[in-house]
Amino acid sequence: AQTVTQSQPEMSVQEAETVTLSCTYDTSENNYYLFWYKQPPSRQMILVIRQEAYKQQNATENRFSVNFQKAAKSFSLKISDSQLGDTAMYFCAFRSYNTDKLIFGTGTRLQVFP
Protein backbone atom coordinates (compact mmCIF):
# COMPACT_ATOMS: atom_id res chain seq x y z
CA ALA A 1 0.00 0.00 0.00
CA GLN A 2 1.13 3.50 -0.73
CA THR A 3 2.01 5.82 2.12
CA VAL A 4 2.88 9.50 2.31
CA THR A 5 5.04 10.87 5.10
CA GLN A 6 5.48 14.48 6.15
CA SER A 7 8.04 14.52 8.94
CA GLN A 8 7.70 18.22 9.83
CA PRO A 9 4.54 18.87 11.86
CA GLU A 10 5.31 22.61 12.04
CA MET A 11 7.55 25.05 10.22
CA SER A 12 8.04 28.80 10.41
CA VAL A 13 9.61 31.33 8.09
CA GLN A 14 10.03 35.05 7.98
CA GLU A 15 8.27 37.05 5.33
CA ALA A 16 10.21 37.25 2.02
CA GLU A 17 12.38 34.30 2.95
CA THR A 18 12.38 30.83 1.41
CA VAL A 19 11.13 27.68 3.09
CA THR A 20 11.13 24.02 2.04
CA LEU A 21 8.57 21.48 3.18
CA SER A 22 9.52 17.82 3.04
CA CYS A 23 7.51 14.87 1.79
CA THR A 24 8.44 11.26 1.16
CA TYR A 25 6.29 8.49 -0.16
CA ASP A 26 6.38 4.78 -0.64
CA THR A 27 5.12 2.95 -3.69
CA SER A 28 6.12 0.10 -5.94
CA GLU A 29 4.51 1.70 -8.96
CA ASN A 30 6.26 3.57 -11.72
CA ASN A 31 3.45 5.83 -12.92
CA TYR A 32 1.77 8.15 -10.47
CA TYR A 33 1.08 11.76 -9.59
CA LEU A 34 2.10 13.90 -6.65
CA PHE A 35 0.42 17.01 -5.32
CA TRP A 36 0.79 19.72 -2.73
CA TYR A 37 -2.39 21.16 -1.25
CA LYS A 38 -2.77 24.22 0.94
CA GLN A 39 -5.39 24.46 3.67
CA PRO A 40 -5.62 28.01 5.07
CA PRO A 41 -7.53 28.85 8.27
CA SER A 42 -10.72 28.86 6.21
CA ARG A 43 -10.07 25.09 5.87
CA GLN A 44 -10.73 25.13 2.16
CA MET A 45 -8.35 22.78 0.32
CA ILE A 46 -6.48 24.48 -2.48
CA LEU A 47 -4.27 22.76 -5.04
CA VAL A 48 -0.85 24.39 -5.04
CA ILE A 49 1.15 22.31 -7.49
CA ARG A 50 1.21 18.88 -9.12
CA GLN A 51 3.86 16.66 -10.62
CA GLU A 52 3.58 13.72 -13.01
CA ALA A 53 6.08 11.02 -12.11
CA TYR A 54 7.05 10.41 -15.72
CA LYS A 55 8.22 14.00 -16.09
CA GLN A 56 11.79 14.64 -15.03
CA GLN A 57 11.35 18.39 -14.98
CA ASN A 58 10.30 19.81 -11.63
CA ALA A 59 6.94 21.56 -11.62
CA THR A 60 6.80 25.28 -10.91
CA GLU A 61 3.89 27.60 -10.17
CA ASN A 62 4.98 31.17 -9.58
CA ARG A 63 6.63 31.23 -6.12
CA PHE A 64 6.03 27.53 -5.58
CA SER A 65 8.33 24.83 -6.94
CA VAL A 66 9.05 21.22 -6.19
CA ASN A 67 12.15 19.09 -5.94
CA PHE A 68 11.04 15.72 -7.24
CA GLN A 69 13.53 12.91 -6.65
CA LYS A 70 11.90 9.79 -8.01
CA ALA A 71 14.61 7.33 -7.01
CA ALA A 72 14.60 8.65 -3.46
CA LYS A 73 10.79 8.92 -3.45
CA SER A 74 11.01 12.47 -2.26
CA PHE A 75 8.77 15.39 -3.21
CA SER A 76 9.60 18.60 -1.38
CA LEU A 77 7.87 21.96 -1.81
CA LYS A 78 9.84 25.18 -1.94
CA ILE A 79 8.08 28.46 -1.28
CA SER A 80 10.09 31.49 -2.34
CA ASP A 81 9.50 35.06 -1.20
CA SER A 82 7.13 33.84 1.52
CA GLN A 83 4.06 35.95 2.13
CA LEU A 84 1.81 36.24 5.17
CA GLY A 85 -0.97 34.67 3.10
CA ASP A 86 1.09 31.51 2.77
CA THR A 87 0.34 30.72 6.41
CA ALA A 88 -1.58 27.46 6.22
CA MET A 89 -1.50 23.72 6.60
CA TYR A 90 0.24 22.06 3.66
CA PHE A 91 -0.53 18.51 2.59
CA CYS A 92 1.48 16.31 0.30
CA ALA A 93 -0.59 13.79 -1.66
CA PHE A 94 -0.06 10.76 -3.89
CA ARG A 95 -2.28 9.34 -6.58
CA SER A 96 -1.55 6.15 -8.44
CA TYR A 97 -1.99 6.23 -12.20
CA ASN A 98 -4.63 3.52 -12.27
CA THR A 99 -6.77 4.37 -9.23
CA ASP A 100 -9.10 7.14 -8.21
CA LYS A 101 -7.71 7.56 -4.73
CA LEU A 102 -5.67 10.47 -3.43
CA ILE A 103 -3.58 9.55 -0.37
CA PHE A 104 -2.55 12.41 1.90
CA GLY A 105 0.24 12.92 4.38
CA THR A 106 -0.45 14.23 7.87
CA GLY A 107 0.39 17.80 6.92
CA THR A 108 2.86 20.51 7.85
CA ARG A 109 1.65 23.66 9.55
CA LEU A 110 3.51 26.65 8.12
CA GLN A 111 3.58 29.99 9.92
CA VAL A 112 4.91 33.04 8.08
CA PHE A 113 6.07 35.82 10.40
CA PRO A 114 6.29 39.51 9.44
Place this chain on the structure above:
Amino acid sequence: SQTIHQWPATLVQPVGSPLSLECTVEGTSNPNLYWYRQAAGRGLQLLFYSVGIGQISSEVPQNLSASRPQDRQFILSSKKLLLSDSGFYLCAWSVSWASAEKLFFGSGTQLSVL
Protein backbone atom coordinates in the same frame (compact mmCIF):
# COMPACT_ATOMS: atom_id res chain seq x y z
CA SER B 1 -17.67 26.63 -14.46
CA GLN B 2 -17.83 23.78 -12.01
CA THR B 3 -18.79 24.29 -8.39
CA ILE B 4 -19.19 22.01 -5.42
CA HIS B 5 -21.60 22.60 -2.59
CA GLN B 6 -21.37 20.94 0.80
CA TRP B 7 -23.64 21.44 3.77
CA PRO B 8 -24.05 22.05 6.59
CA ALA B 9 -20.88 23.94 7.48
CA THR B 10 -21.08 22.97 11.14
CA LEU B 11 -23.08 20.34 12.97
CA VAL B 12 -23.35 19.33 16.60
CA GLN B 13 -25.01 15.99 17.22
CA PRO B 14 -25.51 13.80 20.28
CA VAL B 15 -24.06 10.32 20.41
CA GLY B 16 -26.44 7.79 18.92
CA SER B 17 -28.19 10.24 16.62
CA PRO B 18 -28.29 9.83 12.82
CA LEU B 19 -26.20 11.80 10.35
CA SER B 20 -26.70 13.03 6.82
CA LEU B 21 -24.17 15.23 5.06
CA GLU B 22 -24.84 16.24 1.49
CA CYS B 23 -22.59 17.24 -1.36
CA THR B 24 -23.55 18.30 -4.86
CA VAL B 25 -21.50 19.23 -7.89
CA GLU B 26 -22.56 21.57 -10.66
CA GLY B 27 -21.18 22.18 -14.12
CA THR B 28 -19.86 18.74 -14.90
CA SER B 29 -21.15 15.25 -15.66
CA ASN B 30 -20.17 11.87 -14.25
CA PRO B 31 -17.63 13.19 -11.79
CA ASN B 32 -15.67 11.00 -9.42
CA LEU B 33 -16.83 11.85 -5.91
CA TYR B 34 -15.02 11.46 -2.61
CA TRP B 35 -15.60 11.81 1.12
CA TYR B 36 -12.59 12.58 3.31
CA ARG B 37 -12.31 13.05 7.04
CA GLN B 38 -9.74 15.20 8.77
CA ALA B 39 -9.36 14.48 12.46
CA ALA B 40 -7.79 17.13 14.67
CA GLY B 41 -4.03 17.30 14.10
CA ARG B 42 -4.08 14.57 11.48
CA GLY B 43 -4.10 14.27 7.74
CA LEU B 44 -7.00 13.55 5.45
CA GLN B 45 -8.38 10.05 5.47
CA LEU B 46 -10.28 8.81 2.44
CA LEU B 47 -13.59 7.32 3.56
CA PHE B 48 -15.51 6.64 0.36
CA TYR B 49 -15.24 7.26 -3.33
CA SER B 50 -17.63 6.79 -6.21
CA VAL B 51 -17.08 6.57 -9.96
CA GLY B 52 -20.78 6.47 -10.85
CA ILE B 53 -24.35 6.31 -9.60
CA GLY B 54 -24.77 3.54 -7.08
CA GLN B 55 -21.06 2.68 -7.20
CA ILE B 56 -19.46 3.21 -3.81
CA SER B 57 -16.08 2.03 -2.60
CA SER B 58 -15.34 2.04 1.11
CA GLU B 59 -11.79 2.54 2.21
CA VAL B 60 -11.99 1.80 5.92
CA PRO B 61 -14.48 -0.12 8.07
CA GLN B 62 -16.47 2.34 10.08
CA ASN B 63 -19.74 3.54 11.39
CA LEU B 64 -20.46 5.53 8.25
CA SER B 65 -21.98 4.81 4.85
CA ALA B 66 -22.20 6.71 1.59
CA SER B 67 -24.72 6.83 -1.22
CA ARG B 68 -24.89 8.39 -4.65
CA PRO B 69 -28.55 8.63 -5.63
CA GLN B 70 -27.87 11.00 -8.52
CA ASP B 71 -24.92 11.61 -10.80
CA ARG B 72 -23.76 14.75 -8.99
CA GLN B 73 -25.00 14.05 -5.48
CA PHE B 74 -23.01 12.30 -2.78
CA ILE B 75 -24.37 11.68 0.72
CA LEU B 76 -22.53 10.62 3.86
CA SER B 77 -24.70 8.95 6.48
CA SER B 78 -24.71 7.22 9.80
CA LYS B 79 -27.52 5.52 11.69
CA LYS B 80 -25.92 6.08 15.11
CA LEU B 81 -23.07 8.49 15.61
CA LEU B 82 -20.13 7.69 17.85
CA LEU B 83 -17.84 10.12 19.65
CA SER B 84 -15.04 9.02 17.33
CA ASP B 85 -17.02 10.26 14.32
CA SER B 86 -16.19 13.84 15.27
CA GLY B 87 -14.03 15.59 12.71
CA PHE B 88 -13.91 17.75 9.66
CA TYR B 89 -15.53 16.15 6.61
CA LEU B 90 -14.61 17.17 3.12
CA CYS B 91 -16.38 16.26 -0.09
CA ALA B 92 -14.38 16.39 -3.30
CA TRP B 93 -14.74 15.67 -6.99
CA SER B 94 -12.47 15.02 -9.94
CA VAL B 95 -13.03 14.82 -13.67
CA SER B 96 -11.73 11.35 -14.33
CA TRP B 97 -9.39 8.73 -13.12
CA ALA B 98 -6.04 7.73 -14.52
CA SER B 99 -5.13 11.33 -15.13
CA ALA B 100 -3.45 14.19 -13.41
CA GLU B 101 -6.70 16.05 -13.08
CA LYS B 102 -7.18 18.14 -10.01
CA LEU B 103 -9.23 17.18 -7.02
CA PHE B 104 -11.69 19.94 -6.13
CA PHE B 105 -12.81 20.20 -2.53
CA GLY B 106 -15.96 21.52 -0.94
CA SER B 107 -15.84 23.90 1.99
CA GLY B 108 -16.19 21.14 4.56
CA THR B 109 -18.43 20.23 7.50
CA GLN B 110 -17.20 20.42 11.08
CA LEU B 111 -19.01 17.64 12.95
CA SER B 112 -18.93 17.53 16.72
CA VAL B 113 -20.45 14.49 18.39
CA LEU B 114 -21.19 15.09 22.05
